[in-house]
Amino acid sequence: MVNIKSFKIAYLLPNLFTAGSMFLAVLAIVAASGGAFEKAFWFVVISSIFDALDGRVARLTKTSSQFGKEFDSLADVVAFGVAPAFIFYFAAGDEFGRFGVLAAALFVIFGAVRLARFNVISASTEPNVFVGLPIPAAALFIVGATMLVVNYELGRGAKLTLLIASTIVAILMVSNIRYPSFKQAHFQKSYFLRALIALIIVCSLFYLYQIEFLAFIAFIYALVGPARTLWTIVMRKRKARSNG
Numbered sequence: 001m002v003n004i005k006s007f008k009i010a011y012l013l014p015n016l017f018t019a020g021s022m023f024l025a026v027l028a029i030v031a032a033s034g035g036a037f038e039k040a041f042w043f044v045v046i047s048s049i050f051d052a053l054d055g056r057v058a059r060l061t062k063t064s065s066q067f068g069k070e071f072d073s074l075a076d077v078v079a080f081g082v083a084p085a086f087i088f089y090f091a092a093g094d095e096f097g098r099f100g101v102l103a104a105a106l107f108v109i110f111g112a113v114r115l116a117r118f119n120v121i122s123a124s125t126e127p128n129v130f131v132g133l134p135i136p137a138a139a140l141f142i143v144g145a146t147m148l149v150v151n152y153e154l155g156r157g158a159k160l161t162l163l164i165a166s167t168i169v170a171i172l173m174v175s176n177i178r179y180p181s182f183k184q185a186h187f188q189k190s191y192f193l194r195a196l197i198a199l200i201i202v203c204s205l206f207y208l209y210q211i212e213f214l215a216f217i218a219f220i221y222a223l224v225g226p227a228r229t230l231w232t233i234v235m236r237k238r239k240a241r242s243n244g
Helices: 002-033 037-060 066-091 098-124 135-151 156-173 189-208 210-243
Strands: 129-131 178-180
Touching (some): 002 037, 037 066, 037 135, 037 210, 066 135, 135 156, 156 210, 178 210
Antiparallel strands (some): 129 178
């Protein structure tokens, strides 16, 4: 009887993290609607941490389930689709009328499509890559870029650039471009010191420039996929010319 009870509690843990991620997303939307954009930004960031924890907790407690996967996907639509779209719209998109609404809507719709496709093909893809830009990375990119526009009081031109960027990021989510996955990354012991130094530098930069640093990391990650694809195409063409 004790084992059954402990199993039920363990089963709830990862789903509580998922529910917490969704709750924080709602708080982000409410904060953004009131103009508290920085608070909304941090709600999304913490939500992404919860999202990263729920799967790991499920694996550690051996409570992974189909229900948990579906619940996680639905929560991700809210946390990394709806919430960032509203933050972007309230901060910048509303100045562009229908175009702002369309950009926000496309981000949500393509984010949902990306998650649905991931659920279908995840079992048949390489474990070290994502097909399309992961929606949490897209969300951090959009809210980070939005915060830069807000904090530095950038003008209409920057907001228009943000609108275009949000549309491009939405398309990247449903593209076939490969992005690196660090879920199964393993570091050799010989690289421990380098990794430690790099981590200290990263933490120092984050301490000094939290929003700028997160936005920069998300921007670099979003560029990795297209750059990697372009490099592959160029190398294939070179190889074809040399063989021909």
